[in-house]
Amino acid sequence: MGGASRFATISREPGPLSRRRASLATKKEMSDFLASVERRAFKQCVYSVHDDEAALDIVQDAMMRLAEKYSDRPPTELPMLFQRILQNAMRDHFRRTKVRSTWTTLLSNMGLGGEDDDADPLETLGVEDQGNIPASPADRLEQGQVMAAIEEAVRGLPDRQREAFMLRYWEELDVSETAKVMGCSEGSVKTHCSRATHALAKVLRSKGITL
């Protein structure tokens, strides 16, 4: 249980809690877990939905649901539960988007669609974190290019392959946990992961990137 073991290292609050109660996630553990996972979850969503705002909403919903409904679970179960909620939230987002786009297309064909060209392009610019930035400008440029290429390659993967790859190798869930989150067989997870890895390697090789 990779993801679970990673989180299991977070210390528990001491206190006169019963043995059974002590095995459940405390508020601090929940907080630590969410803090450790929020940025990765956000990136996962961005790779999937290609929209920062929607990704933020999805992550917020997922965190809210986890904190509200799963305080009766041990901390080791939180990574898998959170991923399950997150993946379901992403699926819901796609369903809603599909319905909305159907209606938008229908209404715009009828001439009732609104204009939405007033978006400020500056709003899409974000200030980057200054940590982990190489000293020399050349290195910084190179690192930025490699990172952009990797992110583009990940974004370009088919949904299921990306989901499997992210859960398995970034979130470090094991094969059975990944299968539970994805709602498929363990064999399918292995196939998706293998295909994703080969596709990524191929894309990066074609761009002259060696890891």
Add this chain to the structure above:
Amino acid sequence: MNEKEFADKLKPWLERAAGQVGEMQATRLKSARLRALDAYREPVRLLGLVTVSGGTLQELHYSIVQRSLLWLPILALLTALTVMSVSEPDLGELDVELLTQELPPDAFLDKDLRSWLGKTGV
């Protein structure tokens, strides 16, 4: 290079990308986390048997209360009807039988009937 090795080499790049999310996004993620923690409810032990999430219990409690409120008017109506039917005496039926003369004439000669009629005050 096998799958795992390749993924291990890719992971630090992904971690770095996650570490470099914009300031605005990081702030929103933090506030989302704090909101989620506000919604956190301590788990509750029910009858010493099962432990449920505080949020689930609250939701359950809310839905029970809500359903009770929905059933309340129906329950009140049923209670009123029951009370009315119970408090209504059988004298009405007797009157009807008397008026329609379905009661055999011998019945009026029966002492017990008279005494019963006297008791009920008819």
